[in-house]
Amino acid sequence: MRAETRRRWAIAGLTGPAYLWLTLTIFLPLSAMLWFSFQKKGPFGRHESEFTLKHYEAFFNKAYMQDLTWRSLEMGLQVTGICLLLGFPAAYVLAKRIRGRWREALFLLVVLPFWSNALVRIFSWTVVLRPGGVLDGAVQFVWPGAPSIDLADSWSAVIIGLVHSYLPYMILTCYLSLQAIDDSLIEAARSLGASAMTILWRIVLPLAIPGLAAGAVLIFVPVIGSFFEPKLLGGTQGVVIGTVIEEQFTVVSNWPLGGALSFILLAIVLLVLAVSYPFLKDRMRTT
Amino acid sequence: MRKAGLLTTAAMALALSAGLAQAEELHVLNWQGYGTDEAWAVEAFEAATGVTVVHDYFNSEQEMLTKLRTSPGAYDVILVNSAFTQQAADEGLIQPIDTARLTNFAALSPGLRDAPDLAYDGQVYGVAWTWGLTSIAYDTTEVDPGTSINILWDPQYAGNVGLRDDSVENVAIAAIATGQNMNDPADMDLIRQKLRELKPQIRTYWSSEDEWNKEFSADSFDVSVYWSGSASRSATAFNLPVGFFIPDEGAIAWLDGLSIATDAPNLDAAYAFIDYMDSADFYVRWDGEAGAPASANPSAMDMLPDTAFNKVVLSKPGATDHLQFMAPLSDEKREEFLEIWDETKAYFAE
Amino acid sequence: MAQPWEGEGMSRHLVPRLADGMGRVFLALILVFLYVPIAVLALMGFNESVHYALPFEFSTKWYEALASNERLLTASFNSVWIALANTVVATVIGTMAAFALGRFRFRGRTVMQLLLFPPITIPWLIIGTAMLVFFFWTGIGRGLHAMLLGHIALSLPYVIIVIGARMASFGPELEEAAASLGATPLQAFWRVSIPVLMPGIVAAALFAFAVSFDQFVISYFLAPPGISVLPVEIFSAIRKGFTPEVNAISTLVIFVSMGIMLAFARLSKFGGER
Numbered sequence: 001m002r003a004e005t006r007r008r009w010a011i012a013g014l015t016g017p018a019y020l021w022l023t024l025t026i027f028l029p030l031s032a033m034l035w036f037s038f039q040k041k042g043p044f045g046r047h048e049s050e051f052t053l054k055h056y057e058a059f060f061n062k063a064y065m066q067d068l069t070w071r072s073l074e075m076g077l078q079v080t081g082i083c084l085l086l087g088f089p090a091a092y093v094l095a096k097r098i099r100g101r102w103r104e105a106l107f108l109l110v111v112l113p114f115w116s117n118a119l120v121r122i123f124s125w126t127v128v129l130r131p132g133g134v135l136d137g138a139v140q141f142v143w144p145g146a147p148s149i150d151l152a153d154s155w156s157a158v159i160i161g162l163v164h165s166y167l168p169y170m171i172l173t174c175y176l177s178l179q180a181i182d183d184s185l186i187e188a189a190r191s192l193g194a195s196a197m198t199i200l201w202r203i204v205l206p207l208a209i210p211g212l213a214a215g216a217v218l219i220f221v222p223v224i225g226s227f228f229e230p231k232l233l234g235g236t237q238g239v240v241i242g243t244v245i246e247e248q249f250t251v252v253s254n255w256p257l258g259g260a261l262s263f264i265l266l267a268i269v270l271l272v273l274a275v276s277y278p279f280l281k282d283r284m285r286t287t
Numbered sequence: 288m289r290k291a292g293l294l295t296t297a298a299m300a301l302a303l304s305a306g307l308a309q310a311e312e313l314h315v316l317n318w319q320g321y322g323t324d325e326a327w328a329v330e331a332f333e334a335a336t337g338v339t340v341v342h343d344y345f346n347s348e349q350e351m352l353t354k355l356r357t358s359p360g361a362y363d364v365i366l367v368n369s370a371f372t373q374q375a376a377d378e379g380l381i382q383p384i385d386t387a388r389l390t391n392f393a394a395l396s397p398g399l400r401d402a403p404d405l406a407y408d409g410q411v412y413g414v415a416w417t418w419g420l421t422s423i424a425y426d427t428t429e430v431d432p433g434t435s436i437n438i439l440w441d442p443q444y445a446g447n448v449g450l451r452d453d454s455v456e457n458v459a460i461a462a463i464a465t466g467q468n469m470n471d472p473a474d475m476d477l478i479r480q481k482l483r484e485l486k487p488q489i490r491t492y493w494s495s496e497d498e499w500n501k502e503f504s505a506d507s508f509d510v511s512v513y514w515s516g517s518a519s520r521s522a523t524a525f526n527l528p529v530g531f532f533i534p535d536e537g538a539i540a541w542l543d544g545l546s547i548a549t550d551a552p553n554l555d556a557a558y559a560f561i562d563y564m565d566s567a568d569f570y571v572r573w574d575g576e577a578g579a580p581a582s583a584n585p586s587a588m589d590m591l592p593d594t595a596f597n598k599v600v601l602s603k604p605g606a607t608d609h610l611q612f613m614a615p616l617s618d619e620k621r622e623e624f625l626e627i628w629d630e631t632k633a634y635f636a637e
Numbered sequence: 638m639a640q641p642w643e644g645e646g647m648s649r650h651l652v653p654r655l656a657d658g659m660g661r662v663f664l665a666l667i668l669v670f671l672y673v674p675i676a677v678l679a680l681m682g683f684n685e686s687v688h689y690a691l692p693f694e695f696s697t698k699w700y701e702a703l704a705s706n707e708r709l710l711t712a713s714f715n716s717v718w719i720a721l722a723n724t725v726v727a728t729v730i731g732t733m734a735a736f737a738l739g740r741f742r743f744r745g746r747t748v749m750q751l752l753l754f755p756p757i758t759i760p761w762l763i764i765g766t767a768m769l770v771f772f773f774w775t776g777i778g779r780g781l782h783a784m785l786l787g788h789i790a791l792s793l794p795y796v797i798i799v800i801g802a803r804m805a806s807f808g809p810e811l812e813e814a815a816a817s818l819g820a821t822p823l824q825a826f827w828r829v830s831i832p833v834l835m836p837g838i839v840a841a842a843l844f845a846f847a848v849s850f851d852q853f854v855i856s857y858f859l860a861p862p863g864i865s866v867l868p869v870e871i872f873s874a875i876r877k878g879f880t881p882e883v884n885a886i887s888t889l890v891i892f893v894s895m896g897i898m899l900a901f902a903r904l905s906k907f908g909g910e911r
Contacts, residue, residue, distance in 0.1 A: 015737045017730040018731055022793055027752070030763075044352075044356050064630045067633050068633055089660070092660070108899065109668060115846075116678060117890070120884060124681065127681065173840075176799070176803045177806045180803070224758075225758060231492075235492065237636050239632040250346070250349050270751065353769070353858075361862055
C-alpha cells in the first residue's frame with residue numbers, strides 16, 4: 001500500500017469509531033432538534049409541519065431573553081476567569097514543585113471531588129453558605145459577634161458553586177501541559193538571568209496555552225448552559241438562559257423554542273471561539 | 288376498619304383471579320413518594336393479587352407525557368392530573384375507563400368523579416383519586432396570617448416570602464389576587480403588574496416539597512404558597528410549625544386522576560390497583576402514616592380522625608367557596624404564562 | 638528525567654524557597670476549598686437531623702437506613718458498572734480519534750474539531766430529549782444499551798479535548814525520532830506516543846468516568862423502567878425527601894473511588910515520566 005493511502009486509512013480508522021458514535025447518538029438527534037427549531041410546534045401531536053423562524057426571532061424580539069443570555073455569558077466568564085486565576089498556579093505548583101508519590105497523591109485528591117454526586121455537592125454548598133451554616137459558624141467561632149454571613153440564594157453562591165465544580169478541569173488540563181514542559185528550558189533561562197516574570201510570560205505561558213485553552217473551553221461552554229446550579233444556589237438571582245431552555249421542556253411542550261435557544265447559545269460559543277482562536281494560535285508554542 | 292380491609296383485599300383477589308394464572312407485573316408511572324409507591328401498600332397489593340408493582344417516576348407533567356409518548360406498552364397505571372387528561376386522551380396515550388370494573392367508583396364524590404376534565408369524547412378517562420389545594424402556608428411561630436391572599440404582598444414579610452417556581456401557579460395566584468379567572472385571565476397586564484410587585488417580597492423559589500421543607504427548616508421564608516397535602520406532611524411527618532389557610536379571595540384547587548395507558552399490558556391488575564388506591568383503608572393509612580392530599584372518596588375522608596390536617600383546613604366554614612380548579616390549558620396559554628413568569632423572574636433578578 | 642538541581646537541595650536562594658513555600662500553601666488552600674463541601678457532605682451523613690439542620694449531632698442512622706435501602710444500593714452499583722464500561726470504550730476510541738486529529742493534517746480536520754462543541758455546549762437536557770425522540774423513531778428505544786450509547790457519546794468530547802491538549806504540548810518529534818530509529822508507526826504509537834500521552838489518557842478516563850457517573854439527564858430519559866442509576870435516584874428523591882441516606886451513599890462512593898484510584902495509581906505511573 002502506498003504511504004498516502006495507508007495514511008488515509010489510518011486517519012479513517014482512528015477517527016471512525018468515535019465520530020460514527022457521535023454521529024449516531026448526538027449529531028443526528030441534534031439535527032432533528034435543529035429541524036424542529038424551525039417548526040411551529042414540537043414533534044408530538046397531530047399537526048402539519050410548518051416552517052417558521054419565530055422561535056429564533058423570539059430571541060431577538062424579547063429583551064428578557066437577551067438579558068438572561070448576557071447573564072449566562074457573564075456567569076461563564078466569571079467562573080472561567082476565576083478558575084484560570086486559581087487553577088493555573090495550582091497546576092503549576094503541582095506540576096513543577098511537587099515530586100514523586102506526593103504528586104500522584106495530590107493529583108488524585110484534585111480529581112476526587114468529581115466523584116461526588118453533583119446534586120448532593122451543590123446542596124452541601126447551601127449548608128455551608130446559609131446563615132447559621134458552616135461558614136457562618138466558622139466566622140462566629142473566630143470572631144464572635146460578626147455580622148451573620150448569608151451567601152445563600154445569591155449570585156455569589158452560584159459562582160462559588162460553579163467554580164468549585166469546574167476548577168478541577170482547569171487544574172488538570174493545565175497540569176497536562178505544564179508537566180510536559182522540559183525543566184531544563186526553565187533552568188537554562190534562569191541561568192541566563194531571566195527574571196521569574198519573564199520566564200512565566202515568555203516560556204511557561206506560551207507552552208501552557210493548550211492546557212489553558214482546553215480548560216477554558218471545558219469550563220466556559222458547559223457553564224453558560226447550566227441551569228441547576230443557578231436554580232439551587234441562586235434563589236431569585238439564579239435565573240439564566242439555561243433555566244428558560246429547561247422550562248421549554250419541563251413546563252411547556254415548546255421544544256422548538258428550547259432547541260432554537262440552544263442553537264443560538266451554540267452559535268455564540270462558536271463565535272467566541274472563532275474570535276479567540278487566532279489570538280491563541282499566535283502565542284502558542286510547543287516544545 | 289379491619290372488615291373494610293378484608294373486604295377490599297377479597298375484592299381485589301376476586302377481581303384478579305378471574306384473569307390471571309401466574310405472578311405478573313404492574314407498571315405504574317407517578318411522582319415519587321405520592322401514595323402509589325408506599326411500601327406497605329405495594330406489599331398489601333402483592334399479597335392479595337400476586338402481582339408485583341414496578342414504579343417509574345416523572346418530575347413534571349411534560350415529562351410524564353414524553354415518557355408516555357416514547358414508551359408504548361411500558362406502563363399500566365398513570366397518574367394524570369385533570370388538567371392534562373384530555374390532552375393525553377386526545378393524543379391516544381390513555382384508554383377509556385370501564386367504570387363498571389371499579390367497585391369504588393360509584394362511591395366517589397360526584398363533583399370529582401364526574402368532573403368534565405376527566406372525561407373526553409363522552410367517556411371517562413381518569414378515575415378521580417386525590418385533590419388538594421395550593422394556598423398559603425406560614426410559620427406558626429412567627430406569623431399571624433389574617434385571611435387575605437395579599438399577605439404575600441405584605442411589606443411586613445418583605446424578603447421572607449417563598450414562591451414556587453411555576454408559571455401556571457404564579458399567574459393563578461396573581462389572577463386570584465386581582466379577582467380574575469385563573470384559567471383564563473382577562474387582564475394579563477394587571478397580572479404582570481401584580482407579579483412584579485412581589486419583587487421586594489421574595490426570598491427564594493422552591494420547586495419540590497423536599498426543597499420547601501429544607502428551606503423552611505432553615506428559616507428561609509415565613510410565608511409561602513404551598514400545597515395542602517405537602518403542608519400536611521411537613522406538619523405531621525416532619526414536625527415543622529406549618530400553618531395553612533385558604534384566603535377569602537380563593538385558592539387554587541387541583542384534581543389528580545389515575546388513568547390506564549393505551550396498550551397497557553396488564554389491564555386486570557390495573558383496575559384492581561386503581562380500585563385499591565381509591566379505597567378507604569388505603570387512604571386512611573396513607574394519610575395517617577405519610578400525609579396525603581384529600582381523597583376523592585368521601586367515606587375515606589370521613590374515616591379520618593378529626594385532627595387530621597386536611598380535615599381541619601377543609602372544614603372551616605366557607606373554605607371551599609372560592610376554590611378555582613385547575614383546568615386544561617392550551618399550549619399557547621401555557622407558553623404565554625411561562626413567558627410572563629420568565630420575564631418576571633428576569634425582572635426580579637435585576 | 639530528574640535534574641541534578643532538583644530534590645531537597647534545589648533552591649540556593651531564599652526568594653525561590655519562599656515562593657516555593659507560598660506555592661505549596663496556595664495549593665493546600667485550593668485543596669481545602671475543593672474539599673469543604675465534600676467534608677460537609679460526609680459529615681451530614683452522620684448528622685442526626687433529617688433536614689440538614691445544625692447544630693451537629695452524631696448518628697449512624699443514615700448508614701443503617703442505607704444498608705437496607707436496596708433501591709439506592711442497586712442504583713449505585715448500576716452507576717459504577719455503566720461508568721466503567723463507558724470509561725473503557727470512550728477512552729479507547731477517544732484516544733484514537735484525538736491522536737489522529739493531533740498528528741495528521743487533513744481536510745475536514747477543523748470541522749471535526751468544531752463538532753466536539755455541540756455536545757458540551759448544548760444543555761444535556763436538550764441532547765437527552767433529542768436522543769430519546771431519535772432513539773424512539775429509529776427503534777433503538779430505551780434501555781441499558783441506549784444509556785450506554787448516550788454516556789459514551791457525552792464523554793467523547795471531553796476525552797478528545799483533554800488528550801488533544803496533552804498532544805499539543807508534545808510535538809511529533811518523539812515519534813519521528815522513533816521512526817528514524819526504525820520503529821514502525823504502530824510500534825512508535827505503542828511505545829512512544831502512549832507513554833507520553835499517559836497522563837492525558839488517565840485524566841481523560843477520569844473525566845469520562847465522572848461524566849458518566851454523575852450523568853442524570855441522559856440516564857433519566859433513556860433508562861428502562863425498573864433500572865435506575867444513582868444520580869437519577871437522587872434527583873427523583875428530591876421530590877420525595879432527600880434524606881441524608883443520600884449523603885451516606887455519596888460518601889461511600891467517594892471512598893470506594895479513592896480506593897480504586899489509589900490501586901490504579903500504584904499500577905501505572907500516571908504522574909508522567911518526566
